[in-house]
Amino acid sequence: MKLMRCPLNGWRNISEFTYGGEVESMPNPVTDASDVWAEYLFFHQNPAGLVHEWWCHTATSYWFIAERNTVTDEIIKTYPTSELFQKRVDFSQEEST
Amino acid sequence: MSVEERLPAPAGLLLDRSKKISFRFQDKQYEAWQGDSIASALAASGQWILSRSFKYHRPRGILSMAGQDANALVQLPSDPNTLADVTPVSDQLAVVAQNFKGSLEHDKHAWIGRFSRFMPAGFYYKAFFRPKGVWEKIWAPIIRSRAGLGVVDTNYTSGYFDKQYAFTDVAVIGAGPAGLSAALAAANGGASVLLVDENRLLGGSLTYARLAGAADAAARHREQLVSAVGAHANITVMCESMCNGWFTDNWLAVIKGSRLYKVRAKEVIVCSGSMEQPAIFRNNDLPGIMLGSAAQRLIKWYAVRPGRQAVVLTGNSHGYGVALDLLDAGVRVAAVVDMRAEPTADALSRAIADRGVRIITGSAIYEAVPDASKNHVVAVEVRGISARGRCADHGERIPCDLVCMSPGYTPAYQLICHAGGRVAYDDATSMFTLEGLPQHMHMAGSVTGMYVHESVCAEGRYAGRAALQSLGLSTEDIEPAPVRGLSDRVNFDWPIFAHPAGKEFVDFDEDLQIHDIIVSTLDGYEDIQLVKRYTTVGMGPSQGRHSALATARIVADATGRTVAETGVTTARPPFAPERIAHNAGRSFYPERHSAMHHRHLEAGAQMLIAGAWLRPAFYGEKGQRDQCMAREALNVRQNVGLVDVSTLGGIEVRGPDAAELLQRIYTFRFAKQAVGRCRYAVMANEQGVVIDDGVACRLHEQLYYVTATTGGVDRVYQSMLRWNAQWRLNVDIANVTSTWCGVNIAGPKSREVLRRLCTDVDLSSQAFPYMGVQEGHVAEIPARIMRVGFVGELGYEIHVPQHYGEYLWDRLMEVGVEYGIQPFGIEAQRLLRLEKGHIIIGQDTDAMSFPAEVNLDWAVAKEKPFFVGNRAIQEVNTRGLTRKLAGFVIEDANAPCPQESHLVLDGDRMTGRVTSCYVSPTLGKTIGMAFVAPEQAQPGSTVTIKSTNGRLVEAKIVKLPFYDPDNKRQEM
Incomplete structure (x- = not known):
């Protein structure tokens, strides 16, 4: 069984982790067109080679990012999400009730 | 031979000669010493036939004595296909032979062998399909009744099987001289070492093989290594343990008895050794013909004299060692037949010559001759080798009742191949070699083609030190690995001698002869993988352990390629057969019980499984579901009922952005939700599908307590964390499901019951309306009380710290007696909520359900700037x-x-x-x-x-x- 290094918990069996899909940036919920949203929601790149993916250490619910090579089946590196997402995200500040 | 007539010690390493036991084989009683294997005890009593062959029903006996051939498969009462040559016999064991009709000595199906030339490889595919329907109606029933091995006992009661994790710095697979040396070197450098071996004794070939010099040289070497290993605190030894597979990142499956060890090793050193191969000549499968190492195991392990008069066929110096051991055991050696034209003389061959044994060089066994009953070898025809694979026209017949074959070895490459290593072939030495080992895997000993004792040990030490370096436990330069020398050449290049009448068996399991392999290539199946599938070579129980090398050579020769180009078929786990119970046995799935679990059982609840939880389905007899459910539901409608809702998920969202997070995660609006109020919360995924629901209770401006479904809470929690990893809102999100437990007290009399236990909260409808939430005390326990109405009656969900759960339950049931309180189960709850028209996510929704389809569009705040799933919900809403x-x-x-x-x-x-x-x-x-x-x-x-x-x-x-x-x- 493969091992994966969780940035929080260290090396663990890969069966302890949940795959969370490719890292993709979400389109703008208001301004982007429907086909852009359809592409985002229903199509995935699935490249042969280097991929950036969400992974979660299931037992601790800790999300992180993994760089993996799908051809050689190597996990190249794993790192906390804070390295990728550094700024607060806000949507348009309409008053809501 | 009675047990007392066995060879004297030191022969019989595995025997306990203080305990005599008795067992049955077929319908005869046999004696054995404690420690005997089934086959050794039978051989000692002159019973050489163990089974009949799969296809031609030929008599078969001991071949390897190492558990590597299908000849030795026998039936135990509840275990088919047991390896008689390695399975210890136990007192009163009942053993029967497999795959025969009539008696083992006179198999009524043996006539099939006479028709073998009409049944070449692939004849299945050619013979049985015309005319249409003939296969299913005629041939299949006949063949199925004749083929197959043991019988499964369908009344078998399984024993206790379990699993264990093990962790080690270094795992050494194989405890021969290389493995022992490697383990010592690694352990001396400070590594923790797990040493795994399939045998009962440590020492590998040192327990049976003959080294140059004194007769007890191997035993003395073994004693030194084994006592050093036994004394070493860093080494854990696992004997009688089969390493059955290598999986990614050095995860090893090791089976010992009824336990599967899941071993994780930082470094693996494979010292799996090599497997001696048979020579291929006519009738090479007759009982009495065995590998040289098999005869040595019979002598050294079991004190059994393997015959009276032997011929040893060899292509290396090991055959001379076998001959010496035979002489020492009182067997006459009629001749050592050395296939090499000019063998290099060494200590062993000189010793044989000194003892007056006839040595015939440049010759081979052309044919073995059976006795009148065709059940044992009585002579061999020895002829000079005229060309590669060809014998002279005339030869000499030498009487014998034992033939030992030592033509060479195949490395036990399986584990290395599991790990991605490749099998190559060295034409100079006629040996398989291994290359392409992954990182953190090393090998040493005869698996690498090393056979001289000193070099084998040196290579073991080298591998141990290389593992230490890889672990970072050693930085010193290590002496170079030893290189193979001339004395390590053990394979004769072509011990394959075709005979016009055939019956030269390449694969004993599948009764395949030289001709069968060649036919496959003539029919166009030249790739080794296709040859395997067309002929079934290597597909039997021994998985090519004694046929892969010969097959590769024959196919290479027939197709004009090198053996290296021809290669071998893929080796996959498991290495040896394993029981389904080893994999299916006790597993590690957790089971969760609520704090009130025992009260449910005491009340006669039938429990159901909900995710990891056990929940009361209803209270009453198993067959009374409908009546119990109806009774419990009516009591809620008329009086008051109590249901355990501890399994509901609980998530606390705390911080300045708590409301903002809920706004984004759930479809409804929460920003202006008042403190002390609850709101229904629906969660959608990005595709707009409803995936969970719950109640969001605002306990404080900056604190929400959100419930989630029993099965969905982990997903909800992870989803919140994942989204906030991107948004970086100022909130803390905590899954508090197991911190809190809860009950729902529901029914027209629920307020009256609760009032008896709750004095610090005004329960009046004005002060505590529907969808209110209050903090206070119930039965003096700090509690969160929510007025929600899943079942459609006046009701309160009371959540308390989980260790108070049973006490809370008891107090409510106690004060509720006079109001007619009764517990109700999940079934009644499902019925009650259905009456009220509430949906259950996952039951009344599926993976395509968006809110409008399930009448939840009222719970979607369309004016919010964003929530997860909003764009998809907008899109589907435009489509109708x-x-x-x-x-x-x-x-x-x-x-x-x-x-x-x-x-x-x-x-x-x-x-x-x-x-x-x-x-x-x-x-x-x-x-x-x-x-x-x-x-x-x-x-x-x-x-x-x-x-x-x-x-x-x-x-x-x-x-x-x-x-x-x-x-x-x-x-x-």
Whole structure:
């Protein structure tokens, strides 16, 4: 069984982790067109080679990012999400009730 | 030979000669010493036939004595296909032979062998398919009755099987001289070492093979290594343990007895050794013909004299060692037949010459001759080798009852191949070699083609030190690895001698002869993988352990390629057969019990599994589900009921952005939710599908306590964390499911009961209205009290720290007695909520359900700038509905109650399916919810449900809820 290094918990069996899909940036919920949203929601790149993916250490619910090579089946590196997402995200500040 | 006539010690390493036991084979009683294997005890008593061969029903006996051939498969009462050569015999064991008709000595199916030339490889594919239908009707039944091995005892009761994790710095697989040396080197450098060996004794070949010099040289070397290993604190030894597979990142499956060890090693050193190969000549499968190492194991391990007069066929110096051991055991050695034209003299061959044994060089056994019954070898025809694989026209017949074959070895490459290593072939030494080992795997000993004792040990030490370096435990330069020398050459290049009458067996399991392999290539199947599938070579129980090398050579020769180009077929785990029980045995799935679990059991609850949780389905006898459910539900409607809701998920969202996070995660609006109020919360995924629901309780400006479904809370929690990893809102999110437990006390009398235990919260309808949340004390326990109405009555969910759960339950049941309180289970709760028209996510929704389809569009705040799923929900809402969840009633009291997923029809057209359906004791009729076509969803319309046994039932669509549409009951 493969091992994966969780940035929080260290090396663990890969069966302890949940795959969370490719890292993709979400389109703008208001301004982007429907086909852009359809592409985002229903199509995935699935490249042969280097991929950036969400992974979660299931037992601790800790999300992180993994760089993996799908051809050689190597996990190249794993790192906390804070390295990728550094700024607060806000949507348009309409008053809501 | 009685047990007392066995060879004297030191022969018989595995025997305990203080315990005599007795067992049955076929219908005869045999004696054995404790420690004997089934085959050794039989051989000692002159019973050489162990089985009949798979195809031609030829008599078969001991071949390897190492558990590597199918000849030794026998039937135990509840274990078919047991390896007689390695399985210890136990007192009163009943053993029978396999795959024969009539008696083992006179098999009525043995005539098939005479027709072998009409049954070449692939004859299945050519012979049995014409005319049409003949296979199924005629051939298959005949062949199936003749083929196959042991018999499965279907009344077998399985024992206790389990699994264990093990961790080690270094795992050494194989405890021969290389493995012992490697383990010592690694352990001396400070590594923890797990040493795994399949045998009962440590020492590998040192337990049976003959080294140059004194007769006890191997035993002395073994004693030194084994005592050093035994004394070393860093080494854990696992004997009788089979390393059955290598998996990614050095995860090893090791089976010992009834336990599967899941071993994780930082470094693996494979010292799996090599397997001696048979020579291939006519009748090489006769009982009495065995590998040289098999004869040595019989002598050294079991003190059994393997015959009276032997011929040793060899292509290396090991055969001379075998001959010396035979002489020492009192066997006459009629000749050592050395296939090499000019063998290099060494200590062993000189010793044989000194003892006056005849050595015939440049010669081979052309044919073995059976006795009149065809059950044992009585002589061999020895002829000079005239060319590669060819014998002279005439030879000499030498009588013998034992033939030992030592033509060479194949490395035990399986584990290395599991790890991605490749098998190559060295033409200079005629040996398979291994290359391409992954990082953190090392090998040493005869698996690498090293056979000289000193070099084997040196290579073991080298591998141990290389592992230390890789672990970072050593930085010193290590001496170079030893290189193979001339004395390590053990393989004769072509020990394969075709005979015009055939019966030179390449694969003993599958009864394949030289001709069969060649036929495959002539039929166009030249690739080794195709040869395997066409001929079934290597597909039998021994998985090519004694056929892969010869097959590669024959195919290479027949197709004009090198052996390296021809290669071997893929080796996959498991290495040896394993029981399903080893994999299926006890598993590690956790089971969760709520704090009130024992009270449910005491009250006679039937428990059901919900995710990891056990929950009370209903309280009463197993067969009384419907009656219990109805009784419990009516008591909630009329008096008061208590249900355990501890399994509901609980998430605390805390911080300045708590409301903002909920705004984004859930479809509804929360920003202006007042402190002390609850709101229904629906969660969608990005595709707009409803995936969970719960209640969001605002306990404080910056603190929400959000419930989630039993099965969904982990997903909800992870989803929140994942989204906030991107948004970086200022909140803390905590899954507090197991911190809190809870009950729902529901029914018209619930307020009166609660009042008895709760004095610091004003429970009046004005002070604590429907969808309010209060913090206070219940039975002096700090509690969060929510007025929610899942079941449609006045009711309170009371959440308390989980260790108070049983006490809370007891107090409520105690003070509730005079109000008629009764516990109710999940089944009653499901019925009650259905009456009230509440959906259950996952039951009344599926992976395509967006809010409008399941009547939740009221819970979607369309004006919010963003929430997860909003764009997709907007998109689907513009397209119109394709189906809708609707309530239905069945007026016909005689109609069967439809089940979940029964079809909803519109004429012949399927338009939907039932999602929930119960007979409602409150309403006195069958009610349910179903997905129906939008045009069918109008209250008053009629749909057809295809119910049990295809019976069509008319159902009337009605407005939801079925019960108390004005919400008077829950808001009282």
